[in-house]
Amino acid sequence: MVQSVKPNPQGGITVTCDNKEEHFDKVIFTSPLNVLTKVADSSLFESSKPKTPVEYLGVICLVLITKSSLTPYYVLNIADKEIPFTGVIGMSSLVDLDQTGDEHLTYFPKYVSANDSYWKKSDEELKSLFLEGVSKLYPDFDTNDIVSAHLHKAFKVQPLQVLNYSEIIPDVQTKHKDFYVLNTSQFVNDTLNNNSVVNHVEKFVNEFKTESNLQ
Structure with a gap:
């Protein structure tokens, strides 16, 4: 630090x-x-x-490394309350597989405010919740295809551009x-x-x- x-x-x-x-x-x-x-x-x-003070959004992100592709798209924005994350980022649509050992890399981020209840959940709770969301969004996805799953958090990532932000x-x-x-x-x-x-x-x-x- x-x-x-x-x-x-x-x-x-x-x-x-x-x-x-x-x-x-x-x-x-x-x-x-x-x-x-x-x-x-x-x-x-x-x-x-x-x-x-400039208010920032934080991010909680599940990163999945899988044997096969989850999505053919680089970015999929989600605005569905039943899904616990706000987007699907298919990095393997951007990065060649020879750079990731022929494994697919997908991010599932959720942008949240500083007082969001998600910050109070344990990593295991969040990982389980996000994986449920992945299964709901991709019902044909076989979880046995997962090589590894990682949870990352960052408290301040993106400033919230409110009304009259420039002032x-x-x-x-x-x-x-x-x-x-x-x-x-x-x-x-x-x-x-x-x-x-x-x-x-x-x-x-x-x-x-x-x-x-x-x-």
């Missing part, structure tokens, strides 16, 4: 992680803004005070030439799907290359 990020007197940035200091020429900070204000030295950035996000400016900030809370008037995020990252990388060449 990152404990602090601070400028190095000799140039670059020093990051303390799990009580171990490491030096980097440049650092791109991608965590939520509340983490930035907690771990990054104030000399690295300045931020306007938000009118209200509440803090304005963040970096004050050090080797420190950059890029996170999804800065994406205004845009969706937060994978394609959009990749486009923002590519734009940032191109600007970063240009700036680095100028320096």
